[in-house]
Amino acid sequence: MKIRKNLIFSILCIIVPAGVVFAQDTNTEQLSGLIEQALNNNPMLKAENYKYEAAEEAVPGAGALPDPQFTFGLMNMPVNSFEFNQEPMTGKLVSVVQMFPFPGKLGLATDIAEYNAKIARYKSLETRNYIITRVKTVYYNLYTIDRAIETVKTNREFMRQFVTIAETKYTTGTGLQQDVLRSQLELSKLEDDLILWGQKRKAAEALLNSLLNRDPDTPVPVTAKEIVFYNEYVTELNNINIEQTRPLARVWQEMLNKAESSIKLAKKDYWPNFTLGASYSQRDNLKSGMVMYDFFSATVSLNVPLYMGRKQKTKVREKEINRNSVYSEYENIINQIKADKTSILAELDMTKKRIQLYEGGILLQAQQSLDAAVTGYQVNKVDFLTLINNWTMLQNYQLQLYKAYADYRKSLAEFEQIVGRVGIQ
Numbered sequence: 001m002k003i004r005k006n007l008i009f010s011i012l013c014i015i016v017p018a019g020v021v022f023a024q025d026t027n028t029e030q031l032s033g034l035i036e037q038a039l040n041n042n043p044m045l046k047a048e049n050y051k052y053e054a055a056e057e058a059v060p061g062a063g064a065l066p067d068p069q070f071t072f073g074l075m076n077m078p079v080n081s082f083e084f085n086q087e088p089m090t091g092k093l094v095s096v097v098q099m100f101p102f103p104g105k106l107g108l109a110t111d112i113a114e115y116n117a118k119i120a121r122y123k124s125l126e127t128r129n130y131i132i133t134r135v136k137t138v139y140y141n142l143y144t145i146d147r148a149i150e151t152v153k154t155n156r157e158f159m160r161q162f163v164t165i166a167e168t169k170y171t172t173g174t175g176l177q178q179d180v181l182r183s184q185l186e187l188s189k190l191e192d193d194l195i196l197w198g199q200k201r202k203a204a205e206a207l208l209n210s211l212l213n214r215d216p217d218t219p220v221p222v223t224a225k226e227i228v229f230y231n232e233y234v235t236e237l238n239n240i241n242i243e244q245t246r247p248l249a250r251v252w253q254e255m256l257n258k259a260e261s262s263i264k265l266a267k268k269d270y271w272p273n274f275t276l277g278a279s280y281s282q283r284d285n286l287k288s289g290m291v292m293y294d295f296f297s298a299t300v301s302l303n304v305p306l307y308m309g310r311k312q313k314t315k316v317r318e319k320e321i322n323r324n325s326v327y328s329e330y331e332n333i334i335n336q337i338k339a340d341k342t343s344i345l346a347e348l349d350m351t352k353k354r355i356q357l358y359e360g361g362i363l364l365q366a367q368q369s370l371d372a373a374v375t376g377y378q379v380n381k382v383d384f385l386t387l388i389n390n391w392t393m394l395q396n397y398q399l400q401l402y403k404a405y406a407d408y409r410k411s412l413a414e415f416e417q418i419v420g421r422v423g424i425q
Contacts, residue, residue: 030221031139034212038135041213045131048124055113055120062113063106071095075281084284088292095279095297102273108265115258122254125247129422131211136413138208140406143223145201147402150225151395152197156190162388163187182385227405234348234412237419242337246420249337252330259323266316272302337418344415351408358401366394 039045076089084090166179206216243249277299283292305312373390376382416422 030223031136034139034208035132035135037212037214038131039128042131042211043213045124045127048120048127052117052120052124055117059110059113059117063110065106066099066101068096068098071097071279085287088283088286088290091281091283091295093279093281095277097275097277099273099275102268102271105265105268105273108261108268111261112258112265115254115261118254119251119258122247122250126251129247129417129420132422133413133417135208135211137410138204138211139223140410140413142201142204142208142220143227143409144403144406145197145204146223147225147399149194149197149201151399152190152193155392155395156187156194158391159183159187159190159388162384166384179384183388186388225402227402227409234345234415237415237421238341238345240419240421242341242419243334246337246418249330249334249420252326252333255326256323256330259319259326263316263319263323266312266319269312269315270305270308272304275299275301277301340418341415344411344418347411348408348415351404351411354404355401355408358397358404362397363394363401366390366397370394 071093073093073095075091075093076087077084078086078090084092163180163183166183170177170180205218205220208220209216209218212218243253277297279295279297279299281295281297283294285291370387370390370393373382373387376386413422
């Protein structure tokens with residue numbers, strides 16, 4: 001009887017109250033630190049940032065004139081003597097040629113380079129949001145795993161007490177051997193569960209460390225138990241114009257702008273480019289004593305779009321078709337984002353209802369069921385196995401509540417990425 005009373009007392013001491021409402025999220029600081037490390041060290045994000053920097057560097061050069069051509073040569077050199085003062089047309093030539101694109105071409109080329117830089121920038125922002133979302137997702141997977149490990153350890157300690165009690169009762173002749181065997185089996189199952197959850201945690205740690213560009217074996221501290229979810233924040237996110245805030249949408253908008261400028265630039269090829277040239281020829285006085293003056297020449301040349309129908313016009317049509325393709329892709333991306341937004345909103349609503357169900361119903365009922373089992377066990381109307389089953393059921397439902405909290409935060413992180421408003425918390 002003393003053993004039974006001690007067991008009941010231990011049960012009452014470690015029962016988790018049903019319907020717990022967490023008002024403070026102590027994971028915020030730890031998660032923010034992990035995200036900051038990922039933003040500073042993640043190789044994928046670094047690569048996108050470098051691409052953006054490279055695209056920025058290309059903008060000034062896009063509007064620059066083509067390189068001028070300098071020519072140095074000899075004119076009309078007599079092959080019988082190779083002397084500069086034998087023939088009147090022999091001279092030393094220096095010339096420069098500069099091509100000037102038709103007005104507006106360089107401006108459009110600059111616009112296209114700027115659009116490329118904006119595209120690279122928004123791709124970098126999209127990658128940044130993706131990395132943050134991945135860190136949050138893995139972190140809250142760790143949260144679920146940590147709560148599972150805590151639950152299994154609690155159940156294991158409780159089961160060890162039961163094994164001791166079952167063995168004592170069997171030794172004294174007041175218990176059954178099947179209770180001993182069943183308790184030992186349940187304890188072995190809990191040990192196996194602990195091994196499996198431990199392996200899952202190592203895998204989650206390795207994935208998180210890869211996002212942070214750290215050694216895979218770098219330990220990650222146990223996540224805090226407290227967690228919150230926000231209704232007002234979801235409403236705020238839902239009212240955001242995704243075409244303005246989602247970097248992926250902005251990427252395709254800039255690609256569309258680039259396509260439009262490419263069409264305008266292709267149409268500029270209907271008009272010729274101009275090339276200005278100047279040359280200076282220095283001549284020596286002849287052997288005969290004749291004074292030879294230097295020559296100066298200037299030229300203007302332009303290309304004639306003689307084959308416009310086969311070249312320039314087909315190029316314009318090519319750019320227009322490409323613009324139509326980009327616009328269709330943009331529409332598809334926007335439709336997909338909107339569909340994802342609707343889907344994740346449904347997930348958030350479902351998870352919120354599950355949380356409310358666990359807090360307001362299931363956990364309370366499981367608590368009452370355990371209380372009834374404890375009372376029944378005191379008067380020998382409930383066997384010990386039933387008591388254990390009720391205890392395990394309460395613990396598992398509590399774990400389901402923790403998982404629902406984590407699922408909500410993971411869905412919220414995904415929703416932030418979808419609408420393009422990703423925070424580091």
